Amino acid sequence: MTEWTQSRVRDLHDDLVTLYEPVDREEAHGADPDANPGAGVRQLLTTILSQNVADQNTRRAADSLFERYDTFADIEAAEQAELEETIRVAGLPTQKSARIQRALAAIRDETGGAYSLAFLDAMSTDDAKGWLTDIKGVGPKTASVVLNFHFGKPTMAVDTHVERVSKRFGLVSDSATNEHAHDQLGNLVPDELTYPLHVLLIRHGRTYCTARNPDCDNPVCDAYCTCSGC
Template identity: 80%
Template sequence: MSTQTWDETRVRALHDDLVSLYEPVDRTAEHGADPTAEPGEGVRQLVTTILSQNVADENTRRASEALFDRYDDFAAIEAADHEELKETIRVAGLPDQKAARIQRALTAIREETGGAYSLAFLDAMATDDAKDWLTEIKGVGPKTASVVLNFHFGKPTMAVDTHVERVSKRFGLVPESASNERAHEVLGEQVPDELIYPLHVLLIRHGRENCSARGADCDNPVCETYCECEYC
């Protein structure tokens, strides 16, 4: 782990160096809706993000397709037989827990809005309040909330998945002993708002292509500058 002190200047330099190693992040080309999209798009993203918890992207895609092919709308998903819903999304793993989380989330949204399946009300809320509302739903943690708020609403919330957490700790952005929840807090404080989305994408790419969990390939200028992990 790097022993360098991090400040805004160094965070911006890391972003620029990652851009040089890979390419600039074009938000419009990445996944995620926008606040002006159909009202249900935010809900769909929340449901899909719950499905994605602790599972590969391909299995998330398959489970999401199966879910939305089987049920006509969110009301049908909320009212679905739990065992049937479990089987529908089984490919995503943890089907019992994820089925319950999805139905709890849909119930919370419907009750909050008075019957609509829309997260549009979050757009007018302060970022911390919106994140608190989502994480009050059992099974919706800071990563899931941050994905929805940043990707759909453009709010400055850093989603810390396994790649972001691993790379951030190896670079010393986040203390090695920090929990995932604490990592969200630290990166939220350190990263300038306008860099949260692109740096999230770039850290994931670096984690996938170079800074893997085992046998990392540190023969690149970013690792040479920022990392002092066991593979460097």
């Protein structure tokens, strides 16, 4: 198996771009994510909702949450049974409602009353990630999404697609836990590629390198994949 280096990761990124198209961060997330002080908090709550659920149900749950409650304070103060019902479509409503309210309480305590994650911008990437993951129920994937998508910090978010494709390509070891996969990819992927490679690996995992019956008849799998289908 060929050893992975940052140079080879750049080659993989370029080959994925050739197969799909370049990733435009501004098109996906807007040019100025800090224009709305609450955008980072909204990103965090939406990412909590997205844990272990399909994208369409995440969107439905997020729409339901932000339509029902006018402010983050209202969400934090909501009766848990009501909040659970509001987000039920996302699954695990008891756990996710508790995680959402714990996250909001932690933010309010940190800022002295404001619901804003702006303070994370001044922190180092490791400190910001540590602050988020200290909240029970916020793991490395949720923290990495918020820090990369909203603040542009070099964190590699590893969802199920990224983890599956990375293991099949040998980017991370087969036995790696999700937390260790974050560590391994964080050390390997060049900072400027953490966002576009995340998006491209998800696209590849959905299009070709699916969990069941992967379609390996494509140039990227030919060049990098080590799974049995190849």
